[in-house]
Amino acid sequence: MxxxxxxxxxxxxxxxxxxxxxxxxxxxxxxNVPMIRHWVEAMADDNPVYLDEEAARATGRDGIVxxxxxxxxxxxxxxxxxxxxxxxxxxxxxxxxxxxxxxxxxxxxxxxxxxxxxxxxxxxxxxxxxxxxxxxxxxxxxxxxxxxxxxxxxxxxxxxxxxxxxxxxxxxxRPAEKPAPAEQARPEALRPRPAINPDNAFWFDAAREHRLVIQRCADCKSLRHPPGPCCPQCGSFGWDTVEAQGEGHVHSYVVNHHPRHPAFDYPLVVALIELTEGTRLITNMTGVAPEDVEIGMPVVLDWLDPDPDLSLPAFRPADAKER
The missing domain is CATH 3.10.129.10 (Hotdog Thioesterase)
Structure with missing residues (x-):
């Protein structure tokens, strides 16, 4: 140089x-007119002298410009x-x-x-x-x-x-040379936050206490999950909760490989668990390799505490040792 x-x-x-x-x-x-039309449409320019012969002549021009x-x-x-x-x-x-x-x-x-x-x-x-x-x-x-x-x-x-x-x-x-970033420990990525609203806040509050609750209609006593403001069976807006036993089986599952998020370990088992009470919820599986998960597998409740502000239910095989 x-x-x-x-x-x-x-x-x-x-x-x-x-x-x-x-x-x-x-x-x-x-x-040419076609290119003029493309241009004025892209620019949202509605001046009529670009496409309207009569309007252009009214301004003293010989035609469009x-x-x-x-x-x-x-x-x-x-x-x-x-x-x-x-x-x-x-x-x-x-x-x-x-x-x-x-x-x-x-x-x-x-x-x-x-x-x-x-x-x-x-x-x-x-x-x-x-x-x-x-x-x-x-x-x-x-x-x-x-x-x-x-x-x-x-x-x-x-x-x-x-x-x-x-x-x-x-x-x-000449591009300025940027100083090399100082070596420092990268903070651990937080697990994505759930979308909490007035209809489901009670469920996440209970989860922080390691209680898995199910919403119950106050009138017809039917259970429902995910939570909602109104009973789908009878239409009642009254409700309370019952605490789940924490047992069930794998109704279905997928193994996620991509896209990856730094807060998770991959491959990641995401299972649809049917509780003994009859409701179903989507959770992660713990204590089992992805290739060992089976439809119908008996599972028991486990808990994930990824950070101090979040606790989520997970399920592990019933015969797996508690973590």
Whole structure:
């Protein structure tokens, strides 16, 4: 890498002032109504002079015109041409290489200033050419040390008349080196919080006391889980709870491998447990390898306390030792 502060390097950069960066190049398509329509719809620009001939003539124009800010769009070559090495302007590559020699390998656009000479109309075929106006001395920026490269883009119609000019400025910068993060112990990830609301808060409150409760209708005495405000059997809003015995069997299960969350160990067994009381709930399994879980397996209540603010019921095989 050349020292960007040497006199020779500075002189080579200054020599670019006034040089042609992109030779005059026509856009791929003439100004046309379909592209104008796409543009104004995307920009939510409802000015009628862009699509309504009558409205445009009412303003003294000969017909519809293209939005001024579209001038760049008419000269864009499209994605395929923009990535082909043989289509890249040689002078632009030469300047890019010179800036890279000084370590200015990153780029960000900073500002653009247009001057419009006349409105474009359908049928106009626009060309673009670009010259370097100046390259600044090295500046210190929040992104890193860099140089502002100012160019002038000139847009012409098919007869060579200028329709617009654009002053365009880029910051070519040397990315600032970030200090290596200090080594420190990463805090353990918290298990995702349950969505607690007035209808289920009682259940999580009981879980924090290591009590597995089931909501019971105060009128018809039917049990229900998940909790809800109204009995699905009789429609009553009255309810109380009973404490489950903590026994049941595996009604169904899945083994989760992905996506992974740092608070869990994988593979993770998620089971649908049917309690002896008849209700079912979704919990994790403990004390068993995923390949050993079976439908109908008898299970007993266990408890998970992942952090001081959360306790959740889990189930382990009835013949497994308590943790």
């Amino acid at each position: 050349s020292d960007p502060l040497t006199n020779d390097y500075e002189a080579r950069l200054r020599a670019w002032a006034g040089r042609e960066l992109v030779a005059r190049r026509p856009g791929p398509d003439p100004v 293209a939005p001024a800010s579209m001038v760049q769009a008419w000269t864009m070559r499209g994605y395929a041409a923009s990535v082909r090495a043989d289509d890249a302007p040689a002078d632009a590559d030469e300047l890019k290489a010179l800036l890279a020699e000084g370590g200015y390998t990153s780029v960000v656009a900073t500002d653009s200033e247009f001057e419009f000479h006349r409105e474009l109309v359908p049928g106009d075929h626009v060309s673009i050419e670009e010259t370097v106006e100046s390259i600044s001395p090295e500046k210190t920026t929040a992104l890193g040390a860099g140089r502002f490269v100012s160019t002038v883009k000139t847009y012409r119609d098919a007869s060579g008349e200028i329709v617009a000019t654009q002053k365009w400025r880029l910051l070519r910068f």
